Amino acid sequence: MRTTTVGQIKSEFMKEQYRNQQSLFTQSDLSGLENLDYKPGAAPYLRGAYESMYTGKPWTIRQYTGFGSAEETNRAFKKSLSEGASGLSVAFDLPTHLGFDSTDSRAIAEVGKTGVAIDSVDDMKRLFEGINLNDVSVSMTMNGAILPVLAAFLVAAQENGFNIGDLKGTIQNDILKEFMVRNTWIHAPTPSLKISTDIIEYLSHNAPSFNSQSISGYHFQEAGAEPSLELALTLANAKIYLDNAQARNLDLNTFCHRLSFFFGVGMNFFDEIAKLRAARVLWSNEVIQRGGNAKAARMKIHCQTSGWSLAEQEPHNNLIRTTIEAMSAIFGGTQSLHTNAFDEALSIPTEESARLALNTQLILQEETGITDIVDPWGGSYFMESRTQQIINQTQQWLTLIENNGGVIKALESGWIHQIIHQQALQTQADIDANRKPFIGVNRYQSDYKPTNIRKIDNKAIIQNQQKSIEALKLKRSDKHVTLALNELTQAAQSGTRNLLALTMEAIRARATIGECTNALLKVWPRYNPTVSFSANQYGDLRSNESEWHRVKKKVSAVRKHHSKKPKILLCKLGLDGHDRGIKTVAAGLSDIGFDATLTPLFLTPEDIVELFLKDNYCALGISMLSGSHVELVSKVANKLVANASFTRDNLPLFVGGIIPHEDDQLLKDAGVKSIFRPGTVIEVIADQIVMNITTLTNY
Numbered sequence: 001m002r003t004t005t006v007g008q009i010k011s012e013f014m015k016e017q018y019r020n021q022q023s024l025f026t027q028s029d030l031s032g033l034e035n036l037d038y039k040p041g042a043a044p045y046l047r048g049a050y051e052s053m054y055t056g057k058p059w060t061i062r063q064y065t066g067f068g069s070a071e072e073t074n075r076a077f078k079k080s081l082s083e084g085a086s087g088l089s090v091a092f093d094l095p096t097h098l099g100f101d102s103t104d105s106r107a108i109a110e111v112g113k114t115g116v117a118i119d120s121v122d123d124m125k126r127l128f129e130g131i132n133l134n135d136v137s138v139s140m141t142m143n144g145a146i147l148p149v150l151a152a153f154l155v156a157a158q159e160n161g162f163n164i165g166d167l168k169g170t171i172q173n174d175i176l177k178e179f180m181v182r183n184t185w186i187h188a189p190t191p192s193l194k195i196s197t198d199i200i201e202y203l204s205h206n207a208p209s210f211n212s213q214s215i216s217g218y219h220f221q222e223a224g225a226e227p228s229l230e231l232a233l234t235l236a237n238a239k240i241y242l243d244n245a246q247a248r249n250l251d252l253n254t255f256c257h258r259l260s261f262f263f264g265v266g267m268n269f270f271d272e273i274a275k276l277r278a279a280r281v282l283w284s285n286e287v288i289q290r291g292g293n294a295k296a297a298r299m300k301i302h303c304q305t306s307g308w309s310l311a312e313q314e315p316h317n318n319l320i321r322t323t324i325e326a327m328s329a330i331f332g333g334t335q336s337l338h339t340n341a342f343d344e345a346l347s348i349p350t351e352e353s354a355r356l357a358l359n360t361q362l363i364l365q366e367e368t369g370i371t372d373i374v375d376p377w378g379g380s381y382f383m384e385s386r387t388q389q390i391i392n393q394t395q396q397w398l399t400l401i402e403n404n405g406g407v408i409k410a411l412e413s414g415w416i417h418q419i420i421h422q423q424a425l426q427t428q429a430d431i432d433a434n435r436k437p438f439i440g441v442n443r444y445q446s447d448y449k450p451t452n453i454r455k456i457d458n459k460a461i462i463q464n465q466q467k468s469i470e471a472l473k474l475k476r477s478d479k480h481v482t483l484a485l486n487e488l489t490q491a492a493q494s495g496t497r498n499l500l501a502l503t504m505e506a507i508r509a510r511a512t513i514g515e516c517t518n519a520l521l522k523v524w525p526r527y528n529p530t531v532s533f534s535a536n537q538y539g540d541l542r543s544n545e546s547e548w549h550r551v552k553k554k555v556s557a558v559r560k561h562h563s564k565k566p567k568i569l570l571c572k573l574g575l576d577g578h579d580r581g582i583k584t585v586a587a588g589l590s591d592i593g594f595d596a597t598l599t600p601l602f603l604t605p606e607d608i609v610e611l612f613l614k615d616n617y618c619a620l621g622i623s624m625l626s627g628s629h630v631e632l633v634s635k636v637a638n639k640l641v642a643n644a645s646f647t648r649d650n651l652p653l654f655v656g657g658i659i660p661h662e663d664d665q666l667l668k669d670a671g672v673k674s675i676f677r678p679g680t681v682i683e684v685i686a687d688q689i690v691m692n693i694t695t696l697t698n699y
């Protein structure tokens with residue numbers, strides 16, 4: 001088998017176009033194109049999943065929502081529905097994603113911060129209190145702690161009087177992309193895939209209206225993948241899920257129409273439309289080739305506007321970006337859509353920004369006439385030929401993945417991480433060098449700073465969760481819970497029984513999410529692979545620029561002075577696994593002359609301090625996106641000051657990520673020297689670090 005290294009892939013293939021090379025398209029560009037004569041609603045669905053598309057039913061307005069407690073999020077759900085949303089989408093907090101109860105010491109700082117805290121079926125009942133689950137479809141973004149969380153949803157629905165056979169909704173259940181980019185896994189890939197197939201099996205038998213997967217490209221795009229790589233990775237993963245379900249003897253025509261898809265939609269306006277059209281064709285061909293019928297082959301899509309395209313600088317510009325991206329999703333024929341709030345590069349949305357995001361969809365749906373025409377781009381010389389190009393490009397990526405051993409091997413070898421990371425580095429270098437325009441970031445900057453942002457103070461939420469867990473434990477039969485949990489452990493060991501059915505019994509007996517997770521951890525321990533970054537790519541892309549060279553010389557002077565490169569430890573802290581930023585910074589700092597080490601994910605402040613003190617590091621860089629920066633970074637700072645020869649003044653501590661300006665002083669008081677927000681170029685980061693370590697810390 002021929003293996004293609006990342007370096008062998010031609011740069012023009014890695015870098016998809018920001019601008020089209022051909023500017024005029026004519027009838028001749030349509031010649032030889034297949035699929036043009038099929039109507040919408042017929043395989044291969046180039047022109048749309050349904051014959052009547054939005055004239056029959058407009059896309060579902062489904063805003064990803066969740067913060068604080070179940071009660072608070074329930075109020076937000078009801079508000080969103082009363083304001084025009086047509087479906088729900090639950091954002092869980094990081095402890096819930098990773099199977100920690102809110103009382104777990106590793107969870108405390110992050111309870112309720114970036115989603116709703118759910119510890120038990122009782123919380124789930126509070127989350128959906130007063131919502132008619134026969135009418136409203138509920139999507140849940142859950143992959144790590146999927147068994148107990150989905151079990152809690154199903155049992156809560158039953159206890160609230162709903163028949164699970166009638167429930168409509170979607171569970172994300174896409175664990176492969178977690179290992180590739182999103183990083184909210186719990187167990188290793190093999191047991192995780194068994195869990196995923198158990199869920200497809202259980203839902204196809206017991207909840208036939210519930211979509212058992214939302215196979216996701218969105219996170220690839222957020223991590224740096226351009227549209228056709230995003231599509232190829234999504235389809236490659238989908239094929240593994242099909243293989244696994246078919247190996248379980250599930251009937252393709254029974255389960256496949258409930259595998260749904262989820263794509264990101266960025267600022268590459270035309271390509272994003274073409275990508276969705278191409279996706280339907282490629283999926284339809286795959287399913288039909290396996291013997292699936294037309295219903296099984298219909299790809300249904302949820303889209304989310306790009307989080308990564310949002311700038312922290314002049315955030316109101318993000319409203320415009322989101323509107324444009326939403327239009328791509330709609331022209332591409334999405335079934336369901338989330339539009340980001342304009343302030344999401346700063347914090348979680350305020351009530352005002354959440355309402356504007358929802359209104360963006362309502363205005364598009366009700367004021368523009370956009371829903372009156374089925375596939376308005378159909379037949380366009382340009383769009384049809386671009387769709388075909390994306391099909392071809394995606395197929396080339398799929399072949400490359402196969403040449404590298406297929407998805408699982410390419411994942412294990414790190415090839416997939418490298419490919420995505422390298423596209424991210426390319427994009428970052430182009431933005432930093434002002435080759436890719438980013439208004440307010442690398443062009444037409446202003447120093448406007450927004451003030452109204454939402455902050456979650458989670459002390460009251462933690463107390464409430466503690467009380468709820470205590471109340472739950474008082475009223476349950478511990479014996480019954482222990483039996484159910486033991487049975488779950490045994491079933492994981494034997495591998496022969498459906499784990500969702502058993503988890504539902506444990507949850508019904510009032511086991512918590514954390515307890516169910518721990519029952520499985522006895523057999524399948526927490527997985528924690530290393531994280532790597534690519535050296536010598538970002539630097540090569542910046543090598544012609546004077547500012548890059550100026551700072552590189554400064555770093556080099558430090559190296560000469562100490563006869564070795566300055567060593568920096570870079571990490572994520574806590575339970576957040578979004579690592580595009582820290583990997584880019586690691587690659588950039590390494591190329592500018594640092595000896596950069598990236599830690600594994602999910603480390604505690606204690607772990608980080610231990611690692612930092614073990615080696616001769618001159619700086620520590622922490623990336624935070626989860627809103628728990630003040631608590632967790634202060635803990636690191638306090639421990640360093642307490643354990644080592646540091647004072648607040650000479651602590652070589654740097655923080656990057658989504659940090660509200662009002663927290664700057666708290667972080668600086670703790671000893672943080674510089675704070676880097678999204679959009680900060682690498683040479684500024686390097687310059688600040690060198691300046692600080694050489695002057696303040698006397699390195």
Ligand code: 3CP
Nearest residue numbers: 050052053056057060089139170211260300301302335336
């Ligand atoms: C729809 N229907 C139609 C038509 N349109 N029937 C006839 N003619 C039409 N024109 C029917 C469908 O067949 C279906 O019925 C019903 O109406 C609902 O339509 P749908 O297309 O299935 O729409 P919906 O229920 O909204 O489901 C959309 C999909 C679903 C299928 C995409 O999976 C979904 O909602 N996904 C959302 C995923 C999500 O929210 N993810 C959040 C990620 P039948 O069911 O009877 O066929 S948030 C991640 C954030 C980042 C992070 O990870 O941190």
